[in-house]
Amino acid sequence: MYGEIIAIGDELVSGRVLNTTSGFAARRLFEAGYEISRMTVIGDDPTLIKECLVSALGRSKFVLITGGLGPTTDDITNEVVARTLGKRLVKNEIVMSQIKKWEKGSKSAHANSMRERMAMLPEGAEVLNPTGCAAGYLLMHRGVALFFLPGVPEQLREHVIERVLPKLRDLVRLGFEVRQKTFKVFGLSEVEINLLFENIESRHNNLKIGYYPNFPEVHVTVTVRGTDKESVDKQCRSACETVERLLGNHIVAIDPENIESVVGRLLIENQGILVVAESCTGGLLGKRITGVPGSSKWFDRGFITYSNRSKEELLGVSARTLEQYGAVSAETAIEMAQGARSVAGVDYSLSITGIAGPTGGTPDKPVGTVFIGLSTPDRTVSERFHFPGDRRRIRALAAETALDWLRRYLRYGSYVPGYRPS
Amino acid sequence: MYGEIIAIGDELVSGRVLNTTSGFAARRLFEAGYEISRMTVIGDDPTLIKECLVSALGRSKFVLITGGLGPTTDDITNEVVARTLGKRLVKNEIVMSQIKKWEKGSKSAHANSMRERMAMLPEGAEVLNPTGCAAGYLLMHRGVALFFLPGVPEQLREHVIERVLPKLRDLVRLGFEVRQKTFKVFGLSEVEINLLFENIESRHNNLKIGYYPNFPEVHVTVTVRGTDKESVDKQCRSACETVERLLGNHIVAIDPENIESVVGRLLIENQGILVVAESCTGGLLGKRITGVPGSSKWFDRGFITYSNRSKEELLGVSARTLEQYGAVSAETAIEMAQGARSVAGVDYSLSITGIAGPTGGTPDKPVGTVFIGLSTPDRTVSERFHFPGDRRRIRALAAETALDWLRRYLRYGSYVPGYRPS
The missing domain is CATH 3.90.950.20 (CinA-like)
Incomplete structure (x- = not known):
């Protein structure tokens, strides 16, 4: 079940800002059973945005497009998308009402008219966060789910976890169950942890153990997949017991605790x-x-x-x-x-x-x-x-x-x- | 003068490892006057590697390809490149002699035969670091400079700074100068800042002003390009004066200060x-x-x-x-x-x-x-x-x-x- 991620922003291709959001999204999607085949980063360039969008539509089941949704003049994603897909830009009332709330605090009429640009979404856009201000939205096009998301890391993270994943589960049937648990580990290196687990993965088909350095901790993620809910639950419990036994008191917290x-x-x-x-x-x-x-x-x-x-x-x-x-x-x-x-x-x-x-x-x-x-x-x-x-x-x-x-x-x-x- | 970066690795598309190397390379290249139009991340997949390489050859003056050069079975970059470009794989004696030195310390014949794969480079490859172990190399193909580089962050960094940039200066004449300055701003929103600068960019051809939210600050970057060193310096000074005047006491620091x-x-x-x-x-x-x-x-x-x-x-x-x-x-x-x-x-x-x-x-x-x-x-x-x-x-x-x-x-x-x- 392949998808791809397109990140848009001059600040990214100039290396001024490190693109951390694509990797984050890829990981969360991967853990939930959706694989990303390709991640692309391009500047705020209409020709390139169009080209990447068209290519992605031809080969992927879902696409995450991040960045370029803001109120400033270099935020051109919505316009380019509408033009590329042959859709009109329509004022979205949900986004507009959010902006109105925001406007009360602002004195500049011009600033507000700029913000109104954020409410002009391609026809058919389904706003993902009706109560927030950064308008992420979903657009279905020829069976491909296009998620347009803010590029700001915290907003992107929230969107991926709370909106994209639940939506994907509805749209793209996986046909299997996924269980996951993350252990936060301190005092052991990634290599030391890797050695502890060397033979565990190979003994279990549906088990994947991931190591994510999250300085100064290493986060160890146990993922179990399978078709049968009960056996997935059982296998996950047993794998987690093994992991807890091997890591012992080096586990400082289990997600979502810290x-x-x-x-x-x-x-x-x-x-x-x-x-x-x-x-x-x-x-x-x-x-x-x-x-x-x-x-x-x-x-x-x-x-x-x-x-x-x-x-x-x-x-x-x-x-x-x-x-x-x-x-x-x-x-x-x-x-x-x-x-x-x-x-x-x-x-x-x-x-x-x-x-x-x-x-x-x-x-x-x-x-x-x-x-x-x-x-x-x-x-x-x-x-x-x-x-x-x-x-x-x-x-x-x-x-x-x-x-x-x-x-x-x-x-x-x-x-x-x-x-x-x- | 556009180039692109292709990063190869399953660990990158699964989000297990954050791709920091493309951003690093892009920044160093940008600062030296070379723009990256696109960065792509793909897994260890021959079909995708081939596709990305062919596309890049058709549109870029130079390409950095990182990852997949190591000794393990999933390191397939050299083979795919040779096949794609119709070149033979030849044992490179420079790399081989480095590996020989290495072998002395190693007991495992299997590990050594695996390492020898690293010396099999596409015909015409020019090894970039004749005394190092990770074999980065340059391959010219139809006027396009292809840099194949190790994916390990520290090795990649060293390669970019010490080998790729000097080589590029010889190969790709820039013919222009770049100056850049970043102002750290607090107390104004991105929109408010954008409004202040609305008409400045359009009045100056070679000037680009970027806005990068870096919570709780917004960073404003002034970039000036041009063919003449003196006039670029002058234009940058004048643009920065304007920016300083407009942002006034909202500038809390100028990079690298905070x-x-x-x-x-x-x-x-x-x-x-x-x-x-x-x-x-x-x-x-x-x-x-x-x-x-x-x-x-x-x-x-x-x-x-x-x-x-x-x-x-x-x-x-x-x-x-x-x-x-x-x-x-x-x-x-x-x-x-x-x-x-x-x-x-x-x-x-x-x-x-x-x-x-x-x-x-x-x-x-x-x-x-x-x-x-x-x-x-x-x-x-x-x-x-x-x-x-x-x-x-x-x-x-x-x-x-x-x-x-x-x-x-x-x-x-x-x-x-x-x-x-x-």
Whole structure:
């Protein structure tokens, strides 16, 4: 059941913006049983858009066309499509009413007339998101399903998951069942995970295990296909059990949960409150934690102690420790974690202090050296890590390792971190 | 001077691996003056590879074909190319000698015979990297330059920069110059920006202005081409002046700077130190600030005061204010900013308190209501905003608005924020 994806945008062919949306759509479609045979990227060029559309109509059962639906003058998809397929452009009342709502806030009549262009859709267009503003639509043409979708990544993602896949299921009968489960893994490399699973796929015909690096995690997706609903369910359950056994405590969350929400759930179960003290991550850990809706139930506060003085004043790290061992040391990590927990009067704390680079490294403590502290009602411990990569990756690994460490403590009562200490 | 890129690999069309290499190559080529009209991704399928190659030969001056050159059975590019172009496969001695060196380390005869397949190149192939192992090569065919390149991102990057670009300069005379500049804009929508520039492009032949939403910013790229170096320089300067004049203080940074690094630069010029107090952004503002290497020179600390108690204890927000006006109020934002600045004993502070949702909204203060405070040696002010979107977008808009507000104060001495208050 082959389809294709056409992404339109000068910013894509000039390489100014990386096309992440086609790959995302391809993956979600593939996982649901629809294969993409070809992905094309072209600029905002009427001739090329027409040519690609005509070619696609001749060979594919469905086509996703992304980009060029916006209000600006270089957004020409609707016009080109109408001309190519010999359809009129008609003002779509659903889209128009959405734009009207939007207009209230806008003063410029001209801006509004530009936005009205977005409501001019080819005749027969079925709007996919009647309550949203970015008008994705479906157009059936000679038995081929043409999905026109916004190119903005978040909007595209939402459209693919919530509208394109359900529509495709109605339009294009697959004749088989698909079950899927995604495990979020931290502390094992893609190769290590691949080796664990080497022989599993070959033993099961309908089973596919996919590995998707999603830094700093690797996501492992188990997909089972088959004609019989019950046997697909059974096979999926059994495959997932095997995967859970092999990956063990390296599974930090099962989709749709993430590691932050798992930590939150475990804290609620333990009736514990968390605080954090961050130096080199500078707020990243707090940002991730507070990204979880309702995290105020289990997160009280965070200290971004970037300067030495702030470590002393806010957390009570002793001047002697800072002088003798340095701000990046096991001793400082311990005192940061203890200080944060006692200042806030809560049960759990995490601390991070390290050298994220690109400068600041020494032979003893090169860039990537990070100490993480974990303080619980029973004990305060710290570990030294050496994280590879640039500033962004080092910070991401540090925050993930800290979260995972607390997760492991809350889940297994273990003080052993998931990422290998250096 | 148009070219195209064809990426080959089942892992790409299934979405298992994101195709980052085509975009990278397109950008480097574009910057050097070569435009890519189309990028195609297909699986390891001989029929499709042949079809794409034949089409490309008919319309492009040069083609980059990536992937499918490795030692495994699904690496079929060389065979398909030879068959399609009517050329024999010949053992390439340069590649062979490299493989020989490699073989010494390998014990498996089978692995080695597999690697020898990599040395079988279409007749006339010119190996691009005589000392490396991944055999990229150039094949001229009816005046079209075909570059066959490894699909592994790092190898592809090295090939593009060190081999493809120099070769192209010899083969394909450009005859024109390209200049490009990107402005990062906040506080204006894509439509509003587009309106400002409506008539500029049409007045200048060689000028192209692109709009790329990069939430919460819009990036505006000015590209000028022409045959004469001096006049291209002059035209680019003049276009950029116009753009700067029209966008004015909505330009938060010019690439490669970002708003955080601009704020840092201005703080250093003002010999000022910054601290932040965050509630609903929970560390995002601190994370963005400390993402700038060397930010310790101008950033001292941050307070993530998620609970009311932490606002009182760490920042001295009064219990009465919290009770009377609530944690999400102008009064609390003011006291947070004042408290942060005075506790740390520094010159500048930013505070953020709001309702990021999805729950917690009231008729008076719906989800998206955020108060931001700015404290300077002269004054402490706060503004109320209403940011649209989900939790992630509300938080991103709040952090960006806060950074932009400080930037405007430092740059223009203005206490008026860039985002329109509600």
